[in-house]
Amino acid sequence: MTTNPADQRRTLTLRDVSEASGVSEMTVSRVLRNRGDVSSATREKVLEAARTLGYVPNKIAGALASQRVNLVAVIIPSLSNMVFPEVLTAVSNALEDTGLQPVVGVTNYLPEREEAVLYEMLSWRPSGVIIAGIEHSAATRAMLENAGIPIVEIMDIDGEPVDSAVGISHRRAGREMGKAIVEAGYRRIGFMGTKMPLDHRARKRFEGFTEALAKAGLEIADTEFYSGGSALTKGREMTEAMLKRTPDLDFIYYSNDMIGAGGLLYCLEKGIDVPGKLGLAGFNSVELLGGLPMRLATMDACRDEIGRMAAEIIAGKHDSGIIGGERIELTPRLEPGDTIRKV
Amino acid sequence: MTTNPADQRRTLTLRDVSEASGVSEMTVSRVLRNRGDVSSATREKVLEAARTLGYVPNKIAGALASQRVNLVAVIIPSLSNMVFPEVLTAVSNALEDTGLQPVVGVTNYLPEREEAVLYEMLSWRPSGVIIAGIEHSAATRAMLENAGIPIVEIMDIDGEPVDSAVGISHRRAGREMGKAIVEAGYRRIGFMGTKMPLDHRARKRFEGFTEALAKAGLEIADTEFYSGGSALTKGREMTEAMLKRTPDLDFIYYSNDMIGAGGLLYCLEKGIDVPGKLGLAGFNSVELLGGLPMRLATMDACRDEIGRMAAEIIAGKHDSGIIGGERIELTPRLEPGDTIRKV
DNA sequence: GTATGGTCTGTTAGCGCTATCATAGAAAAG
DNA sequence: CTTTTCTATGATAGCGCTAACAGACCATAC
Numbered sequence A, B: 001m002t003t004n005p006a007d008q009r010r011t012l013t014l015r016d017v018s019e020a021s022g023v024s025e026m027t028v029s030r031v032l033r034n035r036g037d038v039s040s041a042t043r044e045k046v047l048e049a050a051r052t053l054g055y056v057p058n059k060i061a062g063a064l065a066s067q068r069v070n071l072v073a074v075i076i077p078s079l080s081n082m083v084f085p086e087v088l089t090a091v092s093n094a095l096e097d098t099g100l101q102p103v104v105g106v107t108n109y110l111p112e113r114e115e116a117v118l119y120e121m122l123s124w125r126p127s128g129v130i131i132a133g134i135e136h137s138a139a140t141r142a143m144l145e146n147a148g149i150p151i152v153e154i155m156d157i158d159g160e161p162v163d164s165a166v167g168i169s170h171r172r173a174g175r176e177m178g179k180a181i182v183e184a185g186y187r188r189i190g191f192m193g194t195k196m197p198l199d200h201r202a203r204k205r206f207e208g209f210t211e212a213l214a215k216a217g218l219e220i221a222d223t224e225f226y227s228g229g230s231a232l233t234k235g236r237e238m239t240e241a242m243l244k245r246t247p248d249l250d251f252i253y254y255s256n257d258m259i260g261a262g263g264l265l266y267c268l269e270k271g272i273d274v275p276g277k278l279g280l281a282g283f284n285s286v287e288l289l290g291g292l293p294m295r296l297a298t299m300d301a302c303r304d305e306i307g308r309m310a311a312e313i314i315a316g317k318h319d320s321g322i323i324g325g326e327r328i329e330l331t332p333r334l335e336p337g338d339t340i341r342k343v
Numbered sequence C: 001g002t003a004t005g006g007t008c009t010g011t012t013a014g015c016g017c018t019a020t021c022a023t024a025g026a027a028a029a030g
Numbered sequence D: 001c002t003t004t005t006c007t008a009t010g011a012t013a014g015c016g017c018t019a020a021c022a023g024a025c026c027a028t029a030c
Helices: A014-021 A025-033 A040-053 A059-066 A083-098 A111-122 A138-146 A170-183 A200-215 A231-245 A257-270 A287-291 A303-320 B014-021 B025-033 B040-053 B059-066 B083-098 B111-122 B138-146 B170-183 B200-215 B231-245 B257-270 B287-291 B303-320
Strands: A071-076 A101-106 A128-132 A151-156 A164-168 A189-194 A222-226 A251-254 A279-281 A327-330 B071-076 B101-106 B128-132 B151-156 B164-168 B189-194 B222-226 B251-254 B279-281 B327-329
Touching: A014 A025, A014 A040, A025 A040, A059 B059, A071 A083, A071 A111, A083 A101, A083 A128, A083 A303, A101 A111, A101 B101, A111 A128, A111 A138, A128 A303, A151 A200, A151 A303, A164 A170, A164 A303, A170 A200, A170 A251, A170 A279, A189 A200, A189 A231, A189 A257, A222 A231, A231 A251, A231 A257, A231 B287, A251 A257, A257 A279, A257 A287, A257 B287, A287 B231, A287 B257, A303 A327, B014 B025, B014 B040, B025 B040, B071 B083, B071 B111, B083 B101, B083 B128, B083 B303, B101 B111, B111 B128, B111 B138, B128 B303, B151 B200, B151 B303, B164 B170, B164 B303, B170 B200, B170 B251, B170 B279, B189 B200, B189 B231, B189 B257, B222 B231, B231 B251, B231 B257, B251 B257, B257 B279, B257 B287
Parallel strands: A071 A101, A071 A128, A128 A151, A151 A164, A164 A327, A189 A222, A189 A251, A251 A279, B071 B101, B071 B128, B128 B151, B151 B164, B164 B327, B189 B222, B189 B251, B251 B279
Antiparallel strands: none
């Protein structure tokens, strides 16, 4: 605790800087915000005073007075699934020189948490909201609609956005993966993923997948759902269990790459012939996959682009003042990797 | 864009609720904050009005008036290394029912970004700061010292904290791992990690490690440093390169579990005898390791406890108003796993 | 000389809320 | 029936800043 001897009791205000530099508060304010004309002599004097005092502006007061807040609320379900930190990073980078600042809220996939987090964030009057998913409680939706600021719903576009939306169709992603698997000649296909009542995107992929199989006259041969725990470990354990239970499976579709990687590692370890005897596919194209001995088939969720475009919509609107819904559907690329037979 | 027909232009204020419910603004304020005595009849009336209007309080105005802000600044270097999201989650959970709310800032390991992020956050007058690391620029340190709020430096306690600190000694962690490796009989030992000018904790582990080897009369046989890219892939590639360059290595110490896991997967794939011919160890005890075919030796960085205790210090101080430095050193456990010979 | 415009600085009035004090009325105490 | 105490509400003043306007001063133009 090396506290300065000239320690101030109160925190400093503009008035302190104003007195120290001999100009009005207004002029100090102008200097510190780089707004309006100030002679370079005064500017120097003020900056010098602010620096030596260690003045830190009070944005609370500033925001109240100017009715402008440089914050963007970003609401995501979790930080444990790397997808979300990645989107967040993309948002952060895209916001970099807009003067806007992301503020994160985490819902743990719970609608009631989402409601609470959104309420809390809106009470800080942000310039925009970026929120994961397109399914919300009535109250959440109402808040979004009445907020009077740009809203961007991200990740998913299967639904009716409140305002703008940037994402992919998870139903279609599931469908396309299903189609690719069937075309590669697999017939006894299992599915493995998170418990889905709350993870709508996983659910939609599952639905799309089921649909694609149905179109080929197939049914899913086995399914298993988990919640909690390390996805990699779960993938390993559940793959073992499912293969014991349904030994004639020739494909497993995982709802995310982490459990997929666990399954893949298990298969390699057991010497199972992948993709000959058993094909595997995941979802999300996590960076991690590059380090595995064999590349898992997957589909990119475009999280980088999603984050960037969402930020741009907010930032653009922020500048122009337009509030109108844009709806951007990105197309995920299928990355066949090495775990699905070439046709 | 389903906007209500009774769409309001302005955002609502206390006055609107006050008029709708026929009581003064003050009473509305009391109801919404649950403070002071209000008859249950008025309370209901007010809540009803607030609900139907869709009123969201303006915390900016509230904070300015009350001089209280329920935010805690949490400043971390990165979101890509899962350690930080994990600490963040722990902080978040511990803050849950304190009425405090974490706000995250990311520095990308850059001192100048740290300075900017801290300045930005302090300008919102948070109730406390949790900041990763104990090494800061002079300006950052000065801001922390003069902020007049509780500061907790986390992760690392090798140094002089500004106020409170919760963490482990990375120097000691490196030393202990070095000792364990030497005791297990390994002699030709390599090190692999991130480029360290900015990652002080990795540097300290390296220093402690070197020290421990020196005490046994050993020198590090080979080192390699990386920056950027997927750690798992890097671990694989760099391990291959290092083993080619220095084929007689009998141990590799990785500065984190991710590159360690990459190295381990490479070794298993190549059929290298682990831990007989080559021992491996990482750092951090990431959850992911549980899903690997073989458990990598590692050391827990106590990130859960760190997050929790940091939050408790802030929350406790927050309540009591005490500002005094606590210094909590946690002791990481060595988890030998399967990649280091049993003595 | 006055008019015209530019540059720089200051004054005034809030932003939307809460702390604080004041007060009306009801309940309890004498 | 008064006095005291409590409960429930309202009036007032500001939190620290910025928007908007108002000058003062200087230069240039006519």
